[in-house]
Amino acid sequence: MASQNIQRLEMGVFNELLEAKRRLERGGMEMIDLSIGSPDTPPPDFVKEEIIRHASSDTNYGYTMGAIPTFNGKVAAFYEDRYGVPLNPRAEVLQLIGSQDGLAHLATALVDPGDIVLVPDPGYPIFEVGVHIAGGEPWRMPLREEFGFLPRLDHIPKEIAERAKMMVLNYPANPVAALADQAFLEEAVRFARQNDILIVQDFTYSELVFDGQRAVSLLSVPGAKEVAVEFNSFSKTFNIAGCRVGYMAGNAEVLRIMATMMSHTQYGIFYPIQKAAEAALTKGGDFIRKQVALYQSRRDALTDALTNAGWNTAKPAATMYVWTRTPKGWLSSDFVFQLMEETGVVLTPGSAFGAEGEGFVRITLVQPEEKLREAAARIGGFLKT
Ligand SMILES: Cc1ncc(COP(=O)(O)O)c(C=O)c1O
Structure with a gap:
């Protein structure tokens, strides 16, 4: 049914990841999702006010x-x-x-x-x-x-x-x-x-x-x-x-x-x-400065906590992601799926972004610092087993 061009697309690992996450959630596991790149904090008030004001006009x-x-x-x-x-x-x-x-x-x-x-x-x-x-x-x-x-x-x-x-x-x-x-x-x-x-x-x-x-x-x-x-x-x-x-x-x-x-x-x-x-x-100038401070502080909280937990993780220069090598030479997908099953922490395997991503994972900074630290603690426990 699908056209030849669409047949070339693969749903791949993103779908598998989502299905596994939903299954674990249904089973009562408390998940910490560090896999999606959608911001978790609100827009500036003046942006929301603008939408509300103009949306009320017929x-x-x-x-x-x-x-x-x-x-x-x-x-x-x-x-x-x-x-x-x-x-x-x-x-x-x-x-x-x-x-x-x-x-x-x-x-x-x-x-x-x-x-x-x-x-x-x-x-x-x-x-x-x-x-x-x-x-x-x-x-x-x-x-x-x-x-x-x-x-x-x-x-x-x-x-x-x-x-x-x-x-x-x-x-x-x-x-x-x-x-x-x-x-x-x-x-x-x-x-x-x-x-x-x-x-x-x-x-x-x-x-x-x-x-x-x-x-x-x-x-x-x-x-x-x-x-x-x-x-x-x-x-x-x-x-x-x-x-x-x-x-x-x-x-x-x-x-x-x-x-x-x-x-x-x-x-x-x-x-x-x-x-x-x-x-x-x-x-938006002030808001941008606050955003940068927020993500930088989260970046530091997560990378410090992971490094202390035994997974040496460098601090990225930009974005809302940490890109780091899997510990102990794990394959990306094996690491991500086992970690999720055992700890509820959801990361994205680097291989989902192309063959060169094998051996890496992506971690998003779209959770508050205490959640990021808790995720690092759970990961630390997993690495000791
Ligand atoms: C590299 C990159 N480009 C584009 C987008 C999509 O942005 P938009 O919401 O403007 O469509 C994303 C979203 O995650 C992204 O990571």
Whole structure:
């Protein structure tokens, strides 16, 4: 029944994980779920108030047909302010129903059957899934610890680089929780220009960066707008993942193609949510600082507790994830499933994000510190058995 492109998708380990978790819950086990990336704390009050205020007006329930007139300008002001990147609001910003939706459909808009798309391994699954839906061929770029979890562009075979139409990057990165430095972003732009490749940079975790560092926007690299688009989201920065709002910025021709496709497939985002997103962009500075402090403190609580419990875990530079090697050389999936059965702590096996993720697990920081410490204590007990 399923089309050939859809047949290539696998539900895989995420489904198995969910089923096992539900079975254990039904059996009365108290679970600590550190597997999902949905923020557990509320959005700022001024964001909620904006939704409530506009939702109470009878006239705000029609189709919006895309961004309201002020939205793109507010994104442009945010980009200029936070990353020093000037954007033309009319041509270089496109609102999306969540960055996920844009990432899922970009390949459909740009890739023909047989085109190669370079994707990170391990990587966030939609990068590869979007390529499959479009009938393209993903080519996995290994992200290895010894290279700071950055792809080695000089290791990509010449014939692959020549055939590639797009390259997906995601820094700060899910799941590997790494940052890209200026030198790498410059190298990526050079590589893209040389090989006539579009860079698709997923900047969803742009603000969750620790220890006083800041993430660099790819679009700040000279010449990047000629070869790149950058996706961003409100979900993790402002805790409104369920509102479904995001945007892409950069290359005007790519945005025009996406906008043409979306004009047929989408009727726009609920007006109150667009207003709430605008408020987040203009008034969110203090909230972002609090978010960073919250996740940094959770990161420290968890990694210190795990290290004390005998599982040496380094502190990631960014994101809401800890990416660490499994203890004692366990295979990712074996470790995660046994740990869950015995302790109720749910992690994600690194192998769920690609073959290069084998031997790692991803732990999310979306629980209060005391829960994270309790999870570490349970894990410590498990490792002693
Ligand atoms: C790397 C990455 N990109 C995109 C998304 C989806 O973001 P949005 O809620 O804007 O669709 C996620 C969500 O977990 C993510 O981890």
